[in-house]
Amino acid sequence: MDLNYEFYIDATPEEVWHTLVSPEGTRKSFFGCVINSTFKVGDPYEYVGPGNEGDETVQVYGTILFYEPHKVLSYTEHPGPSYQVKHKELESRVTFTLEPVGGCTKLTLENDQWTENHPAYENSKKHWWMMLSNIKTVTETGKSLDLGW
Template structure:
């Protein structure tokens, strides 16, 4: 299978979490909670809103593309030559939420960024799961 230069790949991470979608949504959209599991940010869940994620290694420029409360969140993720889109999808399942994160837009020549994102998102998901556990069940 040949890879055309216009083809892109995605990193997908999926988890079933023992928390309701409303609680998971809060962790994905409230800046003080995003700070705890992802990076420092000035995020607001409003389509068209620009925001920045700041880590030790640098920053990510983002713009909100879509907001469907408790269901779907999508934003651009531009950093170090990578122009991609991160989409979060929340689906209620018995006793919790299936959370899927897809980061799309990796070009064939961005193998290092692709592999780094796969590793990074798995780590971020671990931090997100720890945060959700700390938030307590009353945090809807």
């Protein structure tokens, strides 16, 4: 049930990291969302952006598990309250890992530890490809992909 993806991005780990965590990077690569977090291990985070409840909809939320700038970001993930009634019971783990490879960066995403029968699993399986492609494009060009969303 684990979802694993690898992308090679023509940028430094610092540039990819900026796309992953900065408001300007996430707005472009995560469809208008920003991450609200201290990024301290054990602290909460939320991806907030346009959705069911307007421009400040909590898309997903959870707890920061590991944070090493330019290398690893890992967190638990729950669907936002407006998307699933039992959102607190639904969980998975997301881990982004960055490694320099030659003059580029290897971005690895692992989405695992899914709650049994998690209703977002199939959706995540399809949409991670789009989001990771968008992270690559934003980092390399500064522009978002037009995915019709």
